[in-house]
Amino acid sequence: MDQPDLRIKIGPLELKNPVLTASGTFGYGQEYSDLIDLSLLGGIVVKGLSHKPRDGNPPPRTVETPCGMLNAIGLANMGLETFLKEKLPALQKLNTAVIVNIYGHSIDEYGEVAAGLKGVKGISAIEVNISCPNVEKGGMAFGTDPDISARVTERVLKNSDKPVIVKLSPNVTDIRAIAMAVEKAGAHAVSLINTLTGMAIDIESSTPILANISGGLSGPAIRPVALYMVYQVAKAVNIPVIGVGGIVDHRDALQFLIAGATAIQVGTANFVNPRATLNIIEGLKVFCAERGIARIDQIIGSLKIPDQI
Amino acid sequence: MFEQNSKIVFNKRLAPEIFLLALESPEVVAEARPGQFVMIRVTPGIDPLLRRPFSICGTRGDDLFLILYKVVGRGTAIMSQTRAGEKLSVLGPLGTGFDLPKRDCNSVLVAGGIGVAPLIFLAQAIDAGKTAFLSGYRSENEILPLEQFGLDAMETLISTDDGTAGHHGFVTELLENHLAGFSEDPPLIFSCGPLPMLNRVAELALKRNIPCQVSLETSMACGLGACQGCAVRASSKENRTYFHVCQDGPVFDVQKLDWKAL
Ligand SMILES: Cc1cc2nc3c(=O)[nH]c(=O)nc-3n(C[C@H](O)[C@H](O)[C@H](O)COP(=O)(O)OP(=O)(O)OC[C@H]3O[C@@H](n4cnc5c(N)ncnc54)[C@H](O)[C@@H]3O)c2cc1C
Ligand SMILES: Cc1cc2nc3c(=O)[nH]c(=O)nc-3n(C[C@H](O)[C@H](O)[C@H](O)COP(=O)(O)O)c2cc1C
Ligand code: FES
Numbered sequence: 001m002d003q004p005d006l007r008i009k010i011g012p013l014e015l016k017n018p019v020l021t022a023s024g025t026f027g028y029g030q031e032y033s034d035l036i037d038l039s040l041l042g043g044i045v046v047k048g049l050s051h052k053p054r055d056g057n058p059p060p061r062t063v064e065t066p067c068g069m070l071n072a073i074g075l076a077n078m079g080l081e082t083f084l085k086e087k088l089p090a091l092q093k094l095n096t097a098v099i100v101n102i103y104g105h106s107i108d109e110y111g112e113v114a115a116g117l118k119g120v121k122g123i124s125a126i127e128v129n130i131s132c133p134n135v136e137k138g139g140m141a142f143g144t145d146p147d148i149s150a151r152v153t154e155r156v157l158k159n160s161d162k163p164v165i166v167k168l169s170p171n172v173t174d175i176r177a178i179a180m181a182v183e184k185a186g187a188h189a190v191s192l193i194n195t196l197t198g199m200a201i202d203i204e205s206s207t208p209i210l211a212n213i214s215g216g217l218s219g220p221a222i223r224p225v226a227l228y229m230v231y232q233v234a235k236a237v238n239i240p241v242i243g244v245g246g247i248v249d250h251r252d253a254l255q256f257l258i259a260g261a262t263a264i265q266v267g268t269a270n271f272v273n274p275r276a277t278l279n280i281i282e283g284l285k286v287f288c289a290e291r292g293i294a295r296i297d298q299i300i301g302s303l304k305i306p307d308q309i
Numbered sequence: 310m311f312e313q314n315s316k317i318v319f320n321k322r323l324a325p326e327i328f329l330l331a332l333e334s335p336e337v338v339a340e341a342r343p344g345q346f347v348m349i350r351v352t353p354g355i356d357p358l359l360r361r362p363f364s365i366c367g368t369r370g371d372d373l374f375l376i377l378y379k380v381v382g383r384g385t386a387i388m389s390q391t392r393a394g395e396k397l398s399v400l401g402p403l404g405t406g407f408d409l410p411k412r413d414c415n416s417v418l419v420a421g422g423i424g425v426a427p428l429i430f431l432a433q434a435i436d437a438g439k440t441a442f443l444s445g446y447r448s449e450n451e452i453l454p455l456e457q458f459g460l461d462a463m464e465t466l467i468s469t470d471d472g473t474a475g476h477h478g479f480v481t482e483l484l485e486n487h488l489a490g491f492s493e494d495p496p497l498i499f500s501c502g503p504l505p506m507l508n509r510v511a512e513l514a515l516k517r518n519i520p521c522q523v524s525l526e527t528s529m530a531c532g533l534g535a536c537q538g539c540a541v542r543a544s545s546k547e548n549r550t551y552f553h554v555c556q557d558g559p560v561f562d563v564q565k566l567d568w569k570a571l
Binding site: 025069 | 310542
């Protein structure tokens with residue numbers, strides 16, 4: 001049989017395969033270039049970018065938890081200007097999609113970063129992180145309110161010439177409401193989930209282990225939660241859904257595709273196994289080939305729910 | 310830098326909680342410099358999930374590199390159960406190494422407990438001036454046999470917190486005495502160990518303006534400069550707020566760090 005066709009489309013964006021790296025876990029790609037051939041990836045989502053550079057939180061910033069980890073990096077990054085000058089040129093040379101993850105602490109700031117990327121060559125799409133605190137609303141995350149999420153989306157779309165993916169926060173009562181609001185606002189796709197808020201305590205000193213007190217939980221520990229949210233959102237919206245959360249191997253990836261995700265992102269697994277993404281791509285090929293599946297998109301949303309008695 | 314499954318050639322106990330692990334990797338051996346580290350995956354599964362960072366403690370021939378480690382938690386306990394012939398996934402060598410002393414320069418190495426690991430590799434590599442190796446332990450039974458690493462020609466001094474061997478007290482007191490012997494041209498200082506000890510070493514070095522390099526430990530998720538989890542505060546004279554220990558270190562000149570924030 002011919003090689004299975006792994007190409008997929010996320011709105012106007014075509015990817016050579018459905019396997020992307022998740023923001024914040026793969027730096028700007030170059031960090032992994034000694035270890036894997038980056039051009040084999042479906043795409044790279046770079047570290048969250050803000051308009052001005054940000055130092056991030058004081059250490060300790062990470063702690064391991066059962067089958068996962070908490071991070072409170074604090075969205076440390078070099079800022080738009082340095083990114084364009086120092087990191088983008090190497091990314092542009094890669095033969096893979098480059099997606100820039102952006103955030104702000106006000107709607108204006110989201111707009112500024114999006115505007116700064118307008119017209120820039122070699123960026124395939126923008127992913128909007130709406131999980132960060134809104135300073136105008138007392139630090140409540142943008143992504144917990146459907147109206148504010150929609151307004152952020154509108155502003156980014158207005159200032160951008162690229163496909164816009166909105167990355168949803170799982171720290172909400174009903175993630176479908178947010179997904180539907182950003183779809184209505186014009187988002188080309190949604191990705192989910194970002195990390196789940198959690199904490200860890202040192203029992204000897206009775207102090208939080210992270211200097212920031214709380215952090216975001218990622219890794220296999222969150223996979224079932226992520227999978228169910230992807231399933232719910234895929235049913236609720238008509239735009240493509242990108243599944244993220246605890247994906248380690250191709251079996252995990254397949255669960256997300258079957259639940260309705262058009263593509264997936266690999267995050268924490270990159271730390272454990274730098275080849276995780278490439279192994280997943282290989283695993284998907286073999287899975288399709290062995291079952292006579294010609295195109296990966298035949299799997300997307302193929303979930304069968306047995307009839308209820 | 311490589312990611313590979315390396316064969317365990319031996320994994321033997323040297324002291325109650327201390328093990329010496331030899332892994333086969335001509336690639337890592339060819340690149341390894343004193344002060345660099347590797348990230349080891351202690352299980353092929355997902356629990357414990359993250360790799361553990363360990364300094365390279367030396368090389369043997371063209372094929373083997375050594376890790377000297379202390380069992381402190383689950384990951385290292387699992388590692389201590391692995392046997393010759395099994396394989397461990399190794400990522401490295403990572404980070405920057407020590408700047409070796411130039412001709413005629415004397416050195417003093419100051420280790421606290423398992424902090425001897427990177428300094429053993431350094432001591433083997435130094436081929437300039439005279440070197441003294443000061444190591445501090447909690448008690449006699451923790452003392453590591455430095456002779457095993459071909460360092461018997463070196464001046465080695467030991468301290469124990471409980472006075473069961475060598476100087477009764479802190480290794481930083483040995484350092485103070487050692488430095489007092491040099492009214493001019495003091496030796497370069499290289500150090501690794503627990504933070505309170507490094508703090509004192511840095512204080513002594515900064516007071517006399519002696520060049521001093523320390524190897525730091527922080528929690529690390531990636532080891533590659535990708536996650537920014539391993540931040541340490543830079544001195545206010547630097548043009549940045551944080552360094553990343555896995556990439557900018559783990560070895561730092563003490564002048565570059567903000568010791569009050571460590
Ligand atoms: C650059 C570097 C070099 C090191 N070199 C050595 C060495 O040569 N020999 C040696 O015995 N130890 C060394 N360490 C410390 C070693 O990494 C920890 O002791 C080890 O990770 C503990 O794992 P655990 O699962 O047994 O402990 P647990 O406490 O169960 O670990 C839980 C989590 O905390 C992290 N952690 C715990 N203690 C430390 C620590 N001191 N530093 C960093 N992360 C920690 C672990 O990696 C793990 O993610 C080094 C650390 C760093 C950063
Ligand atoms: C260290 C770290 C940093 C992260 N930084 C960002 C970020 O800057 N922007 C963002 O949208 N998500 C960020 N994330 C979230 C991941 O992209 C991903 O959504 C989450 O980790 C769940 O996937 P995983 O379980 O595969 O890691 C970060 C995650 C980790 C572990
Ligand atoms: S451990 Fe990830 S950047 Fe240093």
